[in-house]
Each structure stands twice: as structure tokens, then as C-alpha cells.
């Protein structure tokens with residue numbers, strides 16, 4: 669018997685996205701609370717950062733002579749430039765706050781324990797990546813604030829035992845903040861760190877779906893009462 673199929677069924681037969689829908693959206697989860705939305709909120713802001721960042725590259729110029737002016741141009745002359753740059757600028761701080769809140773939720777509920785240790789380790793790598801994105805992005809406007817903040821930050825790296833001076837030189841691409849530092853931070857900020865972010869976030873989310881979200885912990889007595897009921 670020939671059945672009339674619509675395009676939804678047609679794509680489902682080929683892609684099999686019903687399985688994805690089942691794994692992600694329609695499966696049962698334990699009774700959780702609002703703190704469990706912090707990971708998804710972080711992911712949402714990360715996507716905003718990625719999209720607004722892509723648009724910013726269309727007008728931003730990573731050279732010491734033009735970086736500051738190109739940001740001014742984005743803010744004052746480009747259509748909706750103020751909005752895109754504003755979202756990216758404030759989104760960076762929001763993301764750092766959200767990552768810490770999400771980590772705190774996971775720690776407070778003991779959700780890092782077996783079998784979620786790998787999810788936690790990937791989370792730590794994500795945290796470092798997010799902080800590095802913030803640090804490298806801060807230099808890009810190349811104004812006084814970002815210039816001196818980078819000098820302070822790289823000097824701190826310079827006093828790390830043993831590898832400090834080497835680390836500082838690698839970060840600065842020389843002895844002091846200059847043209848090559850800006851180029852290096854830009855490359856890190858728009859290519860290497862976002863690539864690392866994706867590399868870590870994909871298995872992080874895969875593990876969340878594979879293992880399932882943890883239930884909020886309960887006191888032993890509450891647990892026993894629950895069993896009796």
C-alpha cells in the first residue's frame with residue numbers, strides 16, 4: 669500500500685531525527701529546579717557570542733593603527749553596530765558569570781561524582797577556554813584600558829615558576845604589547861579558542877545526554893520516607 673508522505677516524514681526517513689528528538693526533548697528527566705537551566709543559558713549566550721562575533725569581524729580591523737577607530741565606526745556608523753557590539757561586549761561578562769554559577773550548581777549538588785567525572789573535566793577545560801576568550805578579547809579595542817590590562821595579565825603569566833618568562837613571550841609574541849600581540853590575540857580569539865570551545869562543548873553535551881541529568885541530592889531520611897511512601 670502506498671502511503672502519502674509529507675516532507676517532514678520524507679526527511680525523517682532519511683535523517684532519522686526522531687531519535688534525536690526522543691533523546692533530547694521527549695525523554696523523562698528527574699524533578700529538577702531552575703538552577704539546572706544555567707548550563708543551557710551559558711550555551712545560549714555562547715551562541716550569541718559566536719554569531720555577534722562573526723558579524724564584528726566584518727568591520728573590525730586587528731591593527732594597532734585602526735583597531736580603536738574600527739570599533740568607533742562599528743558603534744557610531746554601522747547599522748545596528750552598537751547593538752551587535754553591545755551584545756558581544758556585555759555577553760562576555762554575562763558568560764563568565766554564568767559559567768561560574770553553572771559550575772557552582774554542579775559542585776553544590778555533587779553532580780561531578782561518578783559517572784559524571786568526565787563531564788566535569790570537560791567543564792574545567794571549557795571554563796579555561798571561556799576565561800581565555802575574555803582575556804584575548806579585552807585587548808582587541810586597543811585602547812589604554814586594554815593595553816595596560818594585557819600588560820598586567822601577561823606580567824602575571826611571566827612570574828609563573830619555571831615556564832613564566834617563556835609563557836609571557838609566547839603570549840606577547842615578543843617582549844612587549846605591540847602589533848604582533850594584537851594579531852596573536854585576534855587569531856586566538858576568533859579561531860583557536862572558539863574551535864577549542866566547540867571541541868570541548870560537543871562531548872560535554874553528549875555526556876549530559878548519554879548519562880542523563882542528575883537528580884538533586886536528598887537527605888538519607890527523606891530518601892527512606894520516599895521509599896516507604
Ligand code: HEM
Pocket residue numbers: 703704705706707708710711714767770771774779780784787788789790791792794795798869872876880881882883
Ligand atoms: C561554556 C561552558 C559550559 C556550557 C555551555 C555547559 C553546558 C552544560 C549543559 C547544557 C548542561 C546540562 C544542563 C545543566 O546541568 O545545567 C551541563 C551539565 C553539566 N556541566 Fe556544564 N557547561 C559548561 C561549563 C561547565 C563547567 C565549567 C563545569 C565544571 C567545571 C561543568 C560541569 C558540568 C557537569 C558535571 C554537568 C552534569 C550535571 C548533571 O548531570 O547534573 N560545565 N553543562
